[in-house]
Amino acid sequence: MRRLWLLGWLALAVPLRAQDGGGDVPLPTDEITEADRAAIRAELAANRTAHGIPEPSAQAGKTQAVAFAWPLTLPPSIPDLGLATVSAHYDHDRTTGVTQDFACGTRTYDQHEGTDFAPWPFPVLRMQQNETQIVAAVAGTIVGKRDGNFDLNCSAVAGAQWNAVYVQHDDGSVAWYGHMKSGSLTPKTVGERVALGELLGIVGSSGRSTGPHLHLEVYDPSGNLIDPYAGSCNRLNGQTSWWAAQEPYSNPRLHAVRTGSAAPVVRTCPNPEQPNEKRSFAPNEAIVFSAYFRDQAAGDEIRWRVIGPDGQPATVRHSDGTPMSEWTHAPSSGGRSTHWYYTRYLPADAPTGQWRVEITYKDQFLTRTFAVGEPLASDDDRRLDEAMGTLYPNPFAETATLRATLAPGLRVRVEAFDLIGRRAALLFNGRAGGEGTLTLDTRSLAPGAYVLHIATDRATTTRLGVRR
Numbered sequence: 001m002r003r004l005w006l007l008g009w010l011a012l013a014v015p016l017r018a019q020d021g022g023g024d025v026p027l028p029t030d031e032i033t034e035a036d037r038a039a040i041r042a043e044l045a046a047n048r049t050a051h052g053i054p055e056p057s058a059q060a061g062k063t064q065a066v067a068f069a070w071p072l073t074l075p076p077s078i079p080d081l082g083l084a085t086v087s088a089h090y091d092h093d094r095t096t097g098v099t100q101d102f103a104c105g106t107r108t109y110d111q112h113e114g115t116d117f118a119p120w121p122f123p124v125l126r127m128q129q130n131e132t133q134i135v136a137a138v139a140g141t142i143v144g145k146r147d148g149n150f151d152l153n154c155s156a157v158a159g160a161q162w163n164a165v166y167v168q169h170d171d172g173s174v175a176w177y178g179h180m181k182s183g184s185l186t187p188k189t190v191g192e193r194v195a196l197g198e199l200l201g202i203v204g205s206s207g208r209s210t211g212p213h214l215h216l217e218v219y220d221p222s223g224n225l226i227d228p229y230a231g232s233c234n235r236l237n238g239q240t241s242w243w244a245a246q247e248p249y250s251n252p253r254l255h256a257v258r259t260g261s262a263a264p265v266v267r268t269c270p271n272p273e274q275p276n277e278k279r280s281f282a283p284n285e286a287i288v289f290s291a292y293f294r295d296q297a298a299g300d301e302i303r304w305r306v307i308g309p310d311g312q313p314a315t316v317r318h319s320d321g322t323p324m325s326e327w328t329h330a331p332s333s334g335g336r337s338t339h340w341y342y343t344r345y346l347p348a349d350a351p352t353g354q355w356r357v358e359i360t361y362k363d364q365f366l367t368r369t370f371a372v373g374e375p376l377a378s379d380d381d382r383r384l385d386e387a388m389g390t391l392y393p394n395p396f397a398e399t400a401t402l403r404a405t406l407a408p409g410l411r412v413r414v415e416a417f418d419l420i421g422r423r424a425a426l427l428f429n430g431r432a433g434g435e436g437t438l439t440l441d442t443r444s445l446a447p448g449a450y451v452l453h454i455a456t457d458r459a460t461t462t463r464l465g466v467r468r
C-alpha cells in the first residue's frame, strides 16, 4: 500500500520543462528623508490649526489604542485570494548598514521607518487600472493630503515627492499612507472623516520609490513613531501590537491563478506587466497555467488539477507528451512574491465546453475557468447556470418545470431549439415565480430532443430536454 502511494505521487510530481518557469521578483523600496518628514509634520500642524482639528496629544488617553485592519483591497470583480506582500517592516537597528525587523529577522531594509505593502501580482498594471485600492485601516479625520506628484518612479529619484493621505485617529495617533497614484486620492478634504475601510487612493510609486507599493507610517498620540507589529525586537512599542489581528511573520498565501497564451511577464516597471492572459482555447493549443504566491517557501507543494466540461478530470499533455489531468510541483526556491507557470497542450479531441483549472496550496484552493472550442461564458452566465436547476420531469409531456434558485420576479425567456439549431417554440416569457421556478408550456413541441435556451437580461445558459 505504501509503495502504491509512492508510485502515485511520483507519477504526479512533474519536473519543470523549458517552457515552464517562475521564481520571485525584487521587492520595492523607498526613502523618506528627515527633511521630508519635517515638512510633512509642519504641514499637518498647519492643517490642524486651520481646520480646528485637535492636537494629537490632546486626544491621548481619551480612547483605547487603535487596532489596524488590512489597508489594501481589490474591487469585488477580481476573483483573487490575495493582493499584496508585506515587503518590508520598520528597521529597528538604527545602525547604518545593519537591519533588524520587529521579529529579530531581516524583512526590512536599512533605515526603513514604516511598513511596505507591495502589490502582487501585476503592480504596475493594477496601478494603471486603479485596482489596488488603499483603504483606511482605522477610521479618523483627514489631517493632510498631497497630490499631483509624478507617480511611477522605478528608482529612488532624488527630490521626488510622494502623494499621500494622512489620517488622525480618535486616540490622537496618526497614519501616513504614502506613494499613491497621482489624482487617485479621495475627494474628501482636510477635516473630513473617513470610515474604516473607506477608499483613500490607489497604490502608486510617487516619491523616492522603486516600484508601486504602499508605505504606511504610524505615530502615537505623542508623535512617536511606532511599528504596528509587536515582537521581541520591536524597540519602539515592544509587545504592543497595533493590529486588530497581527498576521504571522511569514504568511504563505495563494494570491491568484490565471490561464494564458504565453508565460506571464511579471517585472517591467515603469511599463505594465504582461499577464498574457487568455481564457478561450482551441483543441491542440498550448495553454499556460500560472499562479502567484506570497511567502511561498522552497519545497511547498502546489497541486494542480484540470477539470473538463463534464466536471471530471480532463487530460492535457505535458510538453514531453505525457498525458495528465493533475500534477504537483514543489519549487526548489521560494520568496516573498513568487509565481510559477506551466505550459500544457490540449489534446486534439479535447471536449468542447467550459473547463476549469483547480489549484491547491496548503489550506487554500482557487479555480479559474476557461473555454475550449467555444467562447468563455461570462461570469453572469456561470452564475445563471449555477442558479438554474434541473428540468423536471425529463422526458416531459405537456408541461415541464425548471427548478431554479432565481430571484423571484426576474425576467426570463426560455426557447426550445431542435438539435440542428432550428427554433421550435417559445416555452416561457415572463417573470420567475415565487420559488424562483419556471413552468414551461411544452404542448406545441413535437416529440424529440431539444436544447432549451434560457436567457435573462444579463445572462444565458442551456438545458437539454426530451418531449415524449
Ligand SMILES: [Zn+2]
Pocket: 029, 030, 088, 112, 113, 114, 115, 116, 214, 215, 216
Ligand atoms: Zn516604505
